[in-house]
Every structure is written in C-alpha cells, then in structure tokens.
Amino acid sequence: MLCARECPDWCIEIDSHTEEEPAAGRRPRTRHVLDRFAIDYALCMYCGICIEVCPFDALSWSPELVAPAAGVTGLILERDQLGVFVTGS
Amino acid sequence: MTGHERAEALAAALPGASLTTSFGEATVDVPADAWRDALRLARDDHRLGYLDWLSAYEDTDAVLVVVCHLVALEPVEHLLVRTRVDAVPPSLPSAVAVFRGADWHEREAAEMFGLTFTGHPAPGPLLLPAGFEGHPLRKGFVLAARAARPWPGAKEPGESGPAVRRRRTLPPGVPAAGRWRPADQDGEQP
Numbered sequence: 654m655l656c657a658r659e660c661p662d663w664c665i666e667i668d669s670h671t672e673e674e675p676a677a678g679r680r681p682r683t684r685h686v687l688d689r690f691a692i693d694y695a696l697c698m699y700c701g702i703c704i705e706v707c708p709f710d711a712l713s714w715s716p717e718l719v720a721p722a723a724g725v726t727g728l729i730l731e732r733d734q735l736g737v738f739v740t741g742s
Numbered sequence: 743m744t745g746h747e748r749a750e751a752l753a754a755a756l757p758g759a760s761l762t763t764s765f766g767e768a769t770v771d772v773p774a775d776a777w778r779d780a781l782r783l784a785r786d787d788h789r790l791g792y793l794d795w796l797s798a799y800e801d802t803d804a805v806l807v808v809v810c811h812l813v814a815l816e817p818v819e820h821l822l823v824r825t826r827v828d829a830v831p832p833s834l835p836s837a838v839a840v841f842r843g844a845d846w847h848e849r850e851a852a853e854m855f856g857l858t859f860t861g862h863p864a865p866g867p868l869l870l871p872a873g874f875e876g877h878p879l880r881k882g883f884v885l886a887a888r889a890a891r892p893w894p895g896a897k898e899p900g901e902s903g904p905a906v907r908r909r910r911t912l913p914p915g916v917p918a919a920g921r922w923r924p925a926d927q928d929g930e931q932p
Contacts, residue, residue, distance in 0.1 A: 658895030666894045668902035685899045725871050 656703035656712060664696035665703060692735060694719045695728040715739070748788050748814070749821055755787070756780050769809075769822040774834055777825045781810065781840040789814040790821055796837060796847035798827075798855045800881050806832045806855055810844075833858035854879040 657665040668689035673681035704712045715738040722728050749768035753761040758773040759780065772780040784790040790812035798808045806827040813820055827834050836859035837844040848859045849868040856877040859865065867874070876883055 654895065654897065654899050657897070660895070663888075663891070663894055667897065669897075669900055670902055671900040683900075688902050 655706045655708065659702050659706045661700065661702065662696040662698055664693040666691045666693070687732075690732045690735065691729055693729045695725050713739075748790075748819060752780070752784055752788055752821070755783055767820060767822060769824055771824050771826075774825050774827055774829065777808070778835045778837065778840060780823055780825075781812070781837050784812050784821065784823060785840055788821075790819070791815065793837075793841040793843045793847075794820075796841075796844045796851065798851045798857060798879075800855065800879070801826070804881070806857060808834055808851065808857070810837065827857065831858065832856065833860055835860050836862040838862055853877070856880065 654667060657663075657667045666689065667687070669685050669687050671683045672686050673683050675681045701714070704714060717738050719728065719730070746763070746768055749761055749763075749770055753759040753770045756770075756772055756776050756779065758776060760771045762769050762771065770780070792813040792815055794811040794813050796808070796810045798806055801807050808825050808827060810823045811820065812823060825834065832855070834857060836848055838848065838859075839861060845863070846868055848857075848862055849864075849866060851857055852859055852862075852865065853867045853870050853874075854877055870878070
C-alpha cells in the first residue's frame with residue numbers, strides 16, 4: 654500500500670481483501686489476499702519512489718521497456734503483464 | 743520596411759485594428775470578423791508567409807483571445823496577430839484557408855478552449871483522448887483527475903473498490919475539498 658500511497662502520480666492501483674483461516678483453539682487468523690495490482694504507465698514518471706518505499710522490496714527496476722499500446726488505456730498493466738518485467742522474459 | 747513598420751502598415755490597412763509593442767515584439771489586435779482578412783493581408787502584402795504557431799488564451803474577463811505568430815523569412819521578422827473572440831459560443835473563421843499549417847494548431851486550440859473554427863477542413867480532437875470532457879486550458883477547469891478520482895493510496899491493506907469513507911484521508915499536497923478555486927479578486931489565496 655505504501656507504493657500506492659507515495660506515488661506522486663497516483664498510478665499504482667491495489668485491491669485486496671482479507672480471508673480468514675479458521676483455527677481450533679484461537680480466533681481465526683486473517684490474511685490479506687491481493688486481488689489487483691496495476692500500474693498505469695501512461696502516468697508513471699519512473700521516479701522510483703515506489704521501489705524505495707516498499708518495506709518488503711517487492712518492487713524493483715527492470716531493464717525491459719513498456720510495450721507500446723494502441724490507446725491510453727492500453728498502458729495500464731495488470732499483475733500478469735507486470736510479471737513479464739520480473740522474470741525478464 | 744522594418745518589422746515595426748510592417749506591423750504599423752498592417753494595422754493601418756485593417757479597419758478596427760490597433761498595434762501594441764511589448765519587449766520589442768509588435769502585436770496587431772484585429773476584430774474577429776477581420777481575422778482571416780488580416781492573416782491574408784499579412785501573408786500576401788507583408789511577406790509574413792510562415793505561420794509559427796496559432797494558439798489561444800483566456801483573458802481575465804473569461805473572454806477567449808486567439809493569437810497567431812507569423813514570421814517573415816530572409817530577413818526574419820516576427821509579428822503577433824491577435825483577436826478577441828466575443829461570439830457566444832466562441833467561434834472564429836478558420837485560418838487554414840490562408841495557412842495550411844494552422845490545421846493542427848486550430849484543432850488543439852479548439853479542444854483545449856472550446857473554440858470552434860468555422861470552415862476548418864477536418865475538425866476534431868488532436869491530443870485529448872476520446873471521451874474527454876471539458877476544456878483543459880480554460881481557467882475554470884479544475885484538475886479533475888485529482889478531485890474526482892479516488893486516491894489509490896487511501897485504501898488500507900484488505901480493502902478493495904472505492905475507499906471506505908470512515909476517514910477522509912487526503913494525499914499530501916492536495917488542498918481540502920472546496921478549495922480548488924483560483925485566487926479570488928480580493929487576493930485571497932487558496
């Protein structure tokens with residue numbers, strides 16, 4: 654959430670929900686489940702604030718370039734499209 | 743004929759035109775109905791055959807003003823030709839018949855200010871995406887992306903969809919709701 658909060662351009666969108674794991678003998682353990690992680694590369698300024706601020710180092714720079722798209726909405730990359738940058742393939 | 747003499751001759755040849763000079767640059771103000779004639783006269787009689795740019799701005803009394811920068815080549819001389827668009831809804835004859843290069847300049851001015859250039863061969867948005875509402879360069883246009891769109895950082899881990907309105911968190915640097923006005927007449931700053 655810190656990346657979405659600190660991004661100066663509001664280009665990171667995160668949706669998540671909580672799930673409960675029932676356990677005997679104690680209250681259910683809640684777990685956050687990520688639903689949607691999207692970066693709007695039409696807005697991204699490549700400032701790197703999201704990478705700096707993540708306490709879990711989940712974001713990193715990638716030498717890959719964002720693919721051109723037919724329209725402005727085509728530059729909003731969802732989690733699967735962002736996975737391409739992580740693996741580098 | 744020097745650049746300034748050229749501007750004076752142009753202003754004299756057009757009824758209702760006036761000339762002002764600022765920082766060495768001459769500006770000829772013409773009435774809106776003489777707009778196309780003024781450009782044609784500048785191009786044909788005064789060697790100002792190169793249209794550098796055509797744009798608009800919104801004056802303090804919310805009247806749109808269209809400005810055109812013309813250049814004479816060899817030797818280079820500049821001239822600004824300006825007109826106030828008093829028509830409601832604002833419209834001006836297109837300059838494309840005089841300068842083909844004004845085509846895209848007029849399309850951009852039209853979408854940014856809500857102007858209509860009558861006689862434009864292919865009007866339509868140039869830079870704004872399809873479905874964009876409003877005219878971004880008018881002074882009354884708020885940066886709606888910040889006012890209307892919910893801040894993605896307002897969601898806590900475990901939330902999705904629009905942020906819950908328990909606690910109206912504002913992103914840093916965004917003024918509180920109701921403060922999106924430009925400075926008022928009495929100098930009050932937002």
